[in-house]
Structure formats: C-alpha cells, structure tokens
Amino acid sequence: MSHLEPHGSAEPRGWDRPDTPAPAPALPWPEPEIEPGQWHRGPAVLPDAYAEAPARPRPQAGMPAGGDAATSNGHRDPDDSDYPTTQLEPVRDVEPEPIPAPPPGRRQRGRRRAGLDRPPTQQSAPSRAGRNLPAAIAVGVALAALVVVPLFFYPPVFLVVVAAAVGVGIWEMARAVRRSGAHPPLVPLIAGGVLTVGLAWFSGPDALSLGLLVTVLGTMVWRLGDGPGGFQRDLTAATLIAVYVPFLGGFAALLAAAPEDGHLRVLVTLAAVVLSDTGGYAAGVNFGKHPMAPSVSPKKSWEGFAGSVTAAALGSALLLWLLLDVAPWWGALFGLAVSGAAVLGDLAESMIKRDLGVKDMSNLLPGHGGLMDRLDSILFALPTAYLLLAVFVPVLE
Incomplete structure (x- = not known):
C-alpha cells in the first residue's frame, strides 16, 4: 500500500489505482445520449430542479424590502434564493383603452388645423393705431355726450361730471404709482381733489390754488399716521397727483x-383737443x-404733429x-397753442407710464x-385755453 502525500489527495498513485475507473457521481437527472446533429432541434428542456415552483404569496406588511420573506429571528428564508423569479407576476398583454372621440358638432380648443379642404383660421390684424378703433369711437362719442349735454342744459351736473372724472383720475394715478413702491394716501387725495374743483367753480382761480394747498397739506398729515418709513417718497407721489x-x-370748472x-369756452377747448387728436391720428397713420x-x-x-396743429388751427x-x-x-393761434399743449400732455403721460x-x-x-389715457391731453390744454381766452375774450363782471 502506497504512502499518502502530506498535502495531496487521499487517492493512491497511478500504479496503485485499480484498473476499473471509479463511477461518476450520480446526477439529479438522467443524461440522455444526444447526437451532434440534434443539438439545434426542438426547444430546450429544463431539468426538474429548475421547473417552475408554485407561486408564493405576496409579501405582507413587516417583510423586508425586496419581497424576501423573513423568519422569526430576522434571517431571510434560504428557499427564496432558489427560485428568484417565482415572486414576479406574469406579464399579460393588456390592450390600451381607446381615446374617446370628441362629441359631434364641437371642436377642441386652439386654432383650427388647415387642410386641403379648409383654409387656416384667420387672425384679425390689429389696427395701426394699436387699439380697437370702433370701440374707441363709440366710447369717445359717449364721453362727449356725457360732457356736452349737461354743459348746455344744466351746468351744475357738469360740475358733478368734472368732480367724478377727477376722482377716477386720482384713483388710476395712485394705483399706477404703486408699481414704483410709492403708496400715496387715496382718501385725502380724492377728498381734496373734489374740494379743489368745487372751490374753482364757486370762487375762481385763487380758490383753485387754495384747494391745491389744502390737498397737499391734508395728504401730509394723513401720511404721518403711517410712520416715517417712505414718507418722502409717498408725499412726492401725492403732490404729483394733486x-x-x-x-x-x-381749470375746466373755471x-x-x-x-x-x-x-362755449369749454366747447371750443374740447373741440380744439379733439381736432388735434383726429388730425394727428390721420396724418400719423398715412404719412408718419x-x-x-x-x-x-x-x-x-x-x-x-403737423397734422395735429394744422387741424386744430383751422378748426x-x-x-x-x-x-x-x-x-x-x-x-x-389759440388752436396752435392748445394743440401743442395737448401733445405735450400726451407725451408727459406716456413718459410716466413708461417709467x-x-x-x-x-x-x-x-x-x-x-x-387718464383720455384726460392726458385735455388736462394740459385746459390752463392754456383758460389763459388765452382770458386775453382774447375777457370776462365781463
């Protein structure tokens, strides 16, 4: 009997081995004889050890992430590693749900798509003036009637119209300047504005200046109640509005x-402004x-501008x-001056809005x-017309 190697296997050496080879270890499945030409024929047959195992229940609450079942001591069940795909649900072909068709007689939102049988949706082109001209004309006529009718038939109502226009203009200006961070007090401005117009109507130009002073002082006192923060900024904005x-x-009341x-003085002033705006629009659109x-x-x-002054001067x-x-x-000369003041007032408001x-x-x-987009040119034209008419047609008392 041969000696064993200290670090070798326990099997005897080649000359000591028996002639009969040792039988191969038994496999868990039989190994059929496969001809070389049959390797590509038929589907592959899985051994019994890899046959599909029965489906396991889904993991319940308390199981670790990943779907592995856990024993009571926290260790993973070793049987899960043998069949890693048994916990996956089989994929079934699911047909997508059909998209419901829109109801007949209705079209989805958006512009209509052009095709061979229909042209694309036409978009209305804006006017060269940048505004809705029919609506502007209709509103202008309504405003003119609101001013002229009480002016000729019952002047005290005209005073109410002027006071209401001043109040709305103050509200719009105060609302606009808030975009710059200023917060002028609205209540004293509107109250002082109405008071200013009333004083001018009943007491003349000196009372008009007094009304402006009272409005600014009232705004200052009102603003002191809000503290010193931004006081100068708010008071400057309030003075500008006043x-x-x-x-x-x-000056309309004057x-x-x-x-x-x-x-008649109010009528010729408003007519000069309207002629200036109309002439400027016509000349600017056609020749500007x-x-x-x-x-x-x-x-x-x-x-x-040339069209404005020409139309205002002739009219x-x-x-x-x-x-x-x-x-x-x-x-x-009256028309030239009023037209120039109206254009200057329009530019002044445009500068404020742009700022x-x-x-x-x-x-x-x-x-x-x-x-205020309609009063911008009128506000600058009113004092100009008042001063010129006081020279051309002195008021007889």
Missing part, C-alpha cells in the same frame, strides 16, 4: 363758471415716417370766429384704456 389731476382739471359764455420721441412714444411722428379759427367773435388769426412700466392706466374704457 397737481396733475385736480389742479389742472379745476372755464365753465364764466358768466354767459362759459359753456419720422418718430417724434421714440424713447417716450414710438407711435408719435413729426408728420402726425379753432372757424369756431372762435363763429361762437366767440374772435378774429380768425387769433383763433388759429412705471404700464401700458394703460387701467382698462376702464374699452378701446382707450383708462380715463
């Missing part, structure tokens, strides 16, 4: 308060090529001669924006 809206608007011909102030109002052109020369018995050349980052003061009037 001068811009009620003080300039009070014009209308003139005895005998106050309604050279911008007047592109950084402030890109749509205004020098051609439009005012005729109106003042017929209504107030003023020489035509003085009427033309505040707003397009319109509000959306109160369709086709116009806010009321």
Whole structure:
C-alpha cells in the first residue's frame, strides 16, 4: 500500500489505482445520449430542479424590502434564493383603452388645423393705431355726450361730471404709482381733489390754488399716521397727483363758471383737443415716417404733429370766429397753442407710464384704456385755453 502525500489527495498513485475507473457521481437527472446533429432541434428542456415552483404569496406588511420573506429571528428564508423569479407576476398583454372621440358638432380648443379642404383660421390684424378703433369711437362719442349735454342744459351736473372724472383720475394715478413702491394716501387725495374743483367753480382761480394747498397739506398729515418709513417718497407721489389731476382739471370748472359764455369756452377747448387728436391720428397713420420721441412714444411722428396743429388751427379759427367773435388769426393761434399743449400732455403721460412700466392706466374704457389715457391731453390744454381766452375774450363782471 502506497504512502499518502502530506498535502495531496487521499487517492493512491497511478500504479496503485485499480484498473476499473471509479463511477461518476450520480446526477439529479438522467443524461440522455444526444447526437451532434440534434443539438439545434426542438426547444430546450429544463431539468426538474429548475421547473417552475408554485407561486408564493405576496409579501405582507413587516417583510423586508425586496419581497424576501423573513423568519422569526430576522434571517431571510434560504428557499427564496432558489427560485428568484417565482415572486414576479406574469406579464399579460393588456390592450390600451381607446381615446374617446370628441362629441359631434364641437371642436377642441386652439386654432383650427388647415387642410386641403379648409383654409387656416384667420387672425384679425390689429389696427395701426394699436387699439380697437370702433370701440374707441363709440366710447369717445359717449364721453362727449356725457360732457356736452349737461354743459348746455344744466351746468351744475357738469360740475358733478368734472368732480367724478377727477376722482377716477386720482384713483388710476395712485394705483399706477404703486408699481414704483410709492403708496400715496387715496382718501385725502380724492377728498381734496373734489374740494379743489368745487372751490374753482364757486370762487375762481385763487380758490383753485387754495384747494391745491389744502390737498397737499391734508395728504401730509394723513401720511404721518403711517410712520416715517417712505414718507418722502409717498408725499412726492401725492403732490404729483394733486397737481396733475385736480389742479389742472379745476381749470375746466373755471372755464365753465364764466358768466354767459362759459359753456362755449369749454366747447371750443374740447373741440380744439379733439381736432388735434383726429388730425394727428390721420396724418400719423398715412404719412408718419419720422418718430417724434421714440424713447417716450414710438407711435408719435413729426408728420402726425403737423397734422395735429394744422387741424386744430383751422378748426379753432372757424369756431372762435363763429361762437366767440374772435378774429380768425387769433383763433388759429389759440388752436396752435392748445394743440401743442395737448401733445405735450400726451407725451408727459406716456413718459410716466413708461417709467412705471404700464401700458394703460387701467382698462376702464374699452378701446382707450383708462380715463387718464383720455384726460392726458385735455388736462394740459385746459390752463392754456383758460389763459388765452382770458386775453382774447375777457370776462365781463
């Protein structure tokens, strides 16, 4: 019998081994004889050890993540590793649910898609003026009737209209300047504005200045109650609003308060402003090529300004001669001055809106924006007309 190697196997050496080879270890499945040509025929047959095991129940609450069952002592069940795919549910072909068709007679949102049998949806092109012209004309006519009818038939109602317009203008301005961080007190501004207009109507130009002073002082006292934070900023904004809206608007009350011909003075002033706006619009749309102030109002052109002053001068020369018995050349000068003031007022408000980052003061009037977008040119024209008419047609007391 041969010696065993200390680090070798316990089997004897080759000359000591028996001639009969040791039988191979038994396999868990029989090994059939497969011909070489039959290796690619038929599906592969899995051995019994890899046959599909019965489905296991789904993991319940308290089992560890991953679906492995755990024993009472926290260890994983070793049987799960033998069949790792038995916990997966078989994938079944599920047909997608059909998308319901839209009800007949209705079209989904969005523009209609163009096809061979129908053209694409046409979008309405905006006007060159940048606003809805029919709506603007309708609103303008309604505002003119609201002013002219009480002016000729019952002047005290005209005073109410002016006071209401001043109040709305103050509200729009205070609302707009809040975008810059300023918060002017609204209550004393509106109360002082109405008071300013009333004083101008009943007591003349000196009372108009007194109303402005009272409005500014009242705003200052009201604002002190909110503390010192931002006081200078808010008071500056309030003073600007008080001068811009009620003080300039009070000249309408001064014009209308003139005895005998106050309604005619207001009429020729408003007519000059309307002629200026109409002439400027017509000339600017048809001939405007050279911008007047592109950084402030890109749509205004020098051609439009020429149309404004020409229309206002010609119309005012005729109106003042017929209504107030003023020489035509003085009427033309009146129209030139009022038109220039109206354009300046329009540019001033455009600069304020551009500085505040707003397009319109509000959306109160369709086709116009806010009321201040219509009063901008009138407010600057009112003191100009008042001073010129005081020279051309002195008031007889």
